[in-house]
Amino acid sequence: MANPYRYPLPVEELIERYRQLYSGAVYDVLDGFGLPHQALATDLKPVAQDMVIAAPAFPLKGVPDNVGKEELRSRRIHMFNDMRATGVPLVDVRDCSFDTQVAHYGEMNAVVGRASGVVGAVVDGGCRDTGYLIRTGFPVFCRYQTPVEAFRRWSYLEWGGPVGLRGALSSIVPVSPGDFVFGDLDGVVIVPRELVVTVLEKTEDLIRQENDARREFSSGEDPVAVYQRYGRL
Template structure:
């Protein structure tokens, strides 16, 4: 079986699932620290991208979508939706560049229903979301900027997908996300891990998390706090 396609390549589902399971055990702070040390401090998306359900975690390779303003309701653009979802593969994350639009809902329950059918495990939307109650009942994790009941049809539409997209950043004005980049979103925020660094970042973050666990134990048990601090440094 294959996973998310990227420029004609495929990913083994079992391998991606293993990466997802290991990443889910981690937390955004540790992953960011590793990216920062590797020279990638600007991989954090805007801080107002938050989960519709507290405690949600979204992890997996990006299926990128770029949208545009569509005030005429172009039928050709509208039909792209069906083709778009049919190209998703499990376990992908629907990542949407909404063109900095702040009016409409760019994601809703029907999007999630189609996404789940074709393999999406979550969505990260640099824009608006609606049908929040239904999405919560589905248990489908979504991170978004805001909520709006406004229908996107004849106001905004899909344009391209599986291309590099531009999302708003936290440490930089924008962050470019490529198809297959590994997305990690939890209560700390949303990070885009460059595809080529997926394994290296994971392994380094696991080591860091292990050191932090050891430090917590020693801080709790050793009365000499300064000695423990000197041992673990910035931890």
């Protein structure tokens, strides 16, 4: 099987260039490709307004676990070695199986994750230790905050395969290893792996066009003429 974390451009370059974009423009390009369902649920937001996330996805699925099965809990530490083995910066993407009771991410996940190459997390559930995450500038996007510990309530099940997170326009957005995750204050979009470079370049072109149009609108030119030059903006 081909390495899902290999792209036509270096990952570090992709990350740097994506970080110059914004989610609305990325979404518009995906929408133009006939992919309107790539935005995650509207209540999935960064824990601090200035946080931006951009990197390949490392998906994880967890399940409610009210007995604290040791075989599930003990194997989770191996996940971080699997993250490190990819050799690229990653976003920890968590499908929490619709659980809404506990924190599925927190300080220790961030500390161990960062040491394993993780540059942020997208959690379709809750997080805690939010003050620590903000103070250290570690970007986490989640649905809610809670102090409730996951131990004996929720456990890691599997990772490294496709998962499904709740969507803005669809019930589920599939996320596979190597798909690109981009998020800012407006929300999170998932770029399919095979389109990562194409979407990047098209979005850069769109933003350049928007900047030109913005300058012309601001200069006092006839707005009808400007709109006709650039079309949909």
